Amino acid sequence: MSEKPVSLSDVATLAGVSVSTASKVLNGGGRVSPETRKRIEDVAARLDFRPNALARFFATGKSQTIGVLTSEAPSMFAMPVLLGAQSALGRREMATLLYSVQYDLRALGDVVRKLRARQVDGVVVIGDGLERPLHSISHSLSVPVVYALGVSESPDDLSVTPDGRMVGHLAAQHLLDIGRRRIVHVTGPTTDLAAVDRVRGLNETLGKAGVGLAGAGVMYGDWSRGWGVRAASRLLEGDRDFDAIFCGNDQIATGVHMTLRMAGVRIPDDVAIVGVDNVSSLLRQPDGLITTVDTNLAAVGEAAAGYLLGAPEAAQPGVHYEPCALVPGESTMGTRPGAAADEELYLEI
Amino acid sequence: MSEKPVSLSDVATLAGVSVSTASKVLNGGGRVSPETRKRIEDVAARLDFRPNALARFFATGKSQTIGVLTSEAPSMFAMPVLLGAQSALGRREMATLLYSVQYDLRALGDVVRKLRARQVDGVVVIGDGLERPLHSISHSLSVPVVYALGVSESPDDLSVTPDGRMVGHLAAQHLLDIGRRRIVHVTGPTTDLAAVDRVRGLNETLGKAGVGLAGAGVMYGDWSRGWGVRAASRLLEGDRDFDAIFCGNDQIATGVHMTLRMAGVRIPDDVAIVGVDNVSSLLRQPDGLITTVDTNLAAVGEAAAGYLLGAPEAAQPGVHYEPCALVPGESTMGTRPGAAADEELYLEI
């Protein structure tokens, strides 16, 4: 389909001016007479002139490109962050160069070389949560680097991550609001700072209300549905003195939900459940079954891109926390009247 | 911490040759005496010479970059495809330029301009399943375009997507293998080709075994957990003459699972359940609870990249189907002895 592309000098020639002047006009700047300007703009429009970005990058030494690093193992939580960042970058005419790497030093070294060779103007490193700090690559690049969905090992770096304490605050406040006072917490590994932050927020809000955690305290495990199943079984074997379970994520909440219902526990009447992550919505199949805290991952990505492009030297190093939001569902609010109309199809085949 | 970068002419000077010769050597080609070659390579290594990619792209007119388009709304299923493509591209020294767009014509027009301005050498369009055909942008680009996780509206385009019939085959065969004969199928909308393909595969394999679907046939609905809950409730209200449920995805399977267990149905003893997508593994929290068919999304992305780079004119237009794989879990195999050791921690706080 491509005719040979129109160049700046084509435009200049046809407009009867020099390339310098044409360049100046098309980049919006400089003192140029209105008539000349208009003539050039008209010709450019008529020829559908598209500047050769490769030539421009070369001439300016800037690629108008941001490198985005993501972990090779596909954690779906990185996706919204990635798209949030891409969207914010796109708005500023920046392109997104994606690299997926294993976060070991050797692979990182390779990718840093590639980023340098391509002269990226900045880098966003997307992590995989707070279980491990992210290797800092800032010292091996001369352009700004921001870390997202994870925290850099170096305190001199800027990291953006969901506000885990706020997750705990929102969940606790919601459960208090619906009158629950005997709350237990089932979550992931005690070594994962995401779990720890949520516990902290939970305790802060409960503490203010003069309420303590019910039962044996926090049940740490892993992040799987299977752990939710097992944790709920244990709770059922105990004194059953609880009216709400705050789960560290939606997978655990699903496991808990399955197990409690199987035991005849009514949800939310007997026990309310809150999860975290809003997974059903991430899967594009929102069902409102489980009340959850949405960690707003797109905003994390957008914020990271914003810090990168905004005023890199102005943004304070350290960890920036993005606010999250509670998404009410049936596991705390019950079924709303009128919901779940039976509009499905039955079909013989 | 960047010193001024080393240029090709620095290398040439220090090696006592011309830039032409240095260029030839460093690009691996040409007739050059072994001594000269070695001298240049040594100097390049010593100076840690990294060619300026921007200059090279400009000189050659090729950007060594592939544009990857993905839908703006973050469907997590696109993530593994994206990473698979990026990984295959990276292996060939190609970079991945990511654009997320709404798939409407106007937004597509904009992004096509950007892709052209940046002189991408090819494009992968990542779709969002088979519910709608993808707009074809091939005619507005002079470089090859491949469609993944979706099918282009144009039969002249090459599309790569998971093999939906094989999903049905595998699920059916697995259920037959474990002795089930009264199988029902609960799936998504009848308008979604992914659902339709799976139904077709299911019927083919059951047909060969002389088994028909149990009950009222295929239950079409949506892809949500909520639909799984409602479908299972209806089945429980019926004659209960079924010993297996093949669910169109894992969300539906989870809803079905919750509901059956709540009703005291034993899984898999009374009813076996199979889902699709291997979501728990995509979430990096595999739990083995539900037998599922993994659609191998990373392979879809890799295949798309492969067609793009391989021999674009050799690859036949049309739809290419990537094979998928069954991942057995407790919902058909029961708990394996020794599994689910109770290694979690209890912690007071």
Next chain:
DNA sequence: CTGAAAGCGCTTACAG
């Protein structure tokens, strides 16, 4: 086997 030279299409001081 090696090198001088032109060229890729743009930007950017600088001079007029």
Next chain:
DNA sequence: CTGAAAGCGCTTACAG
């Protein structure tokens, strides 16, 4: 307000 010229760092026929 406008233009001539140099330069960005590499590749690529071409001549020797």
